[in-house]
Amino acid sequence: MADSRNAKKGKKGAERYLEFLAEEGFRPKINANGNVAFKCEGGNYVITIDEKDEEYFELAYPNFWPIKSDEELARVMEAALAVIADTKVVKIFPVGDTNTWASIELFCYPPEAFKGAFERCLRALRGGVEKFVAKMQEQPKQDDAFVFHLPKYKVGAN
Numbered sequence: 687m688a689d690s691r692n693a694k695k696g697k698k699g700a701e702r703y704l705e706f707l708a709e710e711g712f713r714p715k716i717n718a719n720g721n722v723a724f725k726c727e728g729g730n731y732v733i734t735i736d737e738k739d740e741e742y743f744e745l746a747y748p749n750f751w752p753i754k755s756d757e758e759l760a761r762v763m764e765a766a767l768a769v770i771a772d773t774k775v776v777k778i779f780p781v782g783d784t785n786t787w788a789s790i791e792l793f794c795y796p797p798e799a800f801k802g803a804f805e806r807c808l809r810a811l812r813g814g815v816e817k818f819v820a821k822m823q824e825q826p827k828q829d830d831a832f833v834f835h836l837p838k839y840k841v842g843a844n
Contacts, residue, residue, distance in 0.1 A: 696720045697735040699797070706801055707733075726808065729815075734789075743792045743800040745807050750815055751786035751822065759783050765821035769814055775807070776814030788815050 696704070696716035703722040707714040717723040722733040734744040753759050759780060766778040766786070778788045790807045794800045800807075 696722065698737045699735050699740055702798060703733045703735075703800075706804070710804075727812075729812070731808075731811075740797045741793050741795050743794045743797075743803075744789055745804075745811060746787060746789040747811055747815055748781075748787045749785045750788060751818070753780060753784055753786060756783070761822060762786055765818050768821055769817045773814045773817060774810060776810055778814060778818050786818075788818070 697720040700716060700720065700722050704714050704716075707722065707724050712724040712726065714722050714724040717732065719734075721735050724731055724733075729747055729750070732746045732748055734746055736742045736744075751762065753762055762780050766780070769778050770776060775790050775792070776788060777791070778786065781787050788811055790811050792800065792803060792807070794803070
């Protein structure tokens, strides 16, 4: 069972996430922003809470890829666009020009409905990050180095 004293320091609605994560075997905590943080297989995750919208659920993997230069920022943006175009629900994006986040956002009605999607969301988020890391580790071709290209989309392909 989650420690109710921690939830009082968190944002309204944090208790539901603390209890669920504790029941699933995680050790959740309230972070400095009042959101719920937990670790999973070496990664630091956050469930962000919007006190004005209790049906909104966001699972985030913050700061997983540091950005060290303007050239790397361009590669981050290109890799992120490629991954989100090919991955359901996952968003990957630079935060400022220094770090990269990944997240999944859903509307859950009732708010407790997040429980049924949580495991799949976590798997999808981890999978999206793995694809991103693989793209970033690919060596750019010399003539394409540090050039930002948008992926090509086929209209009506879905």
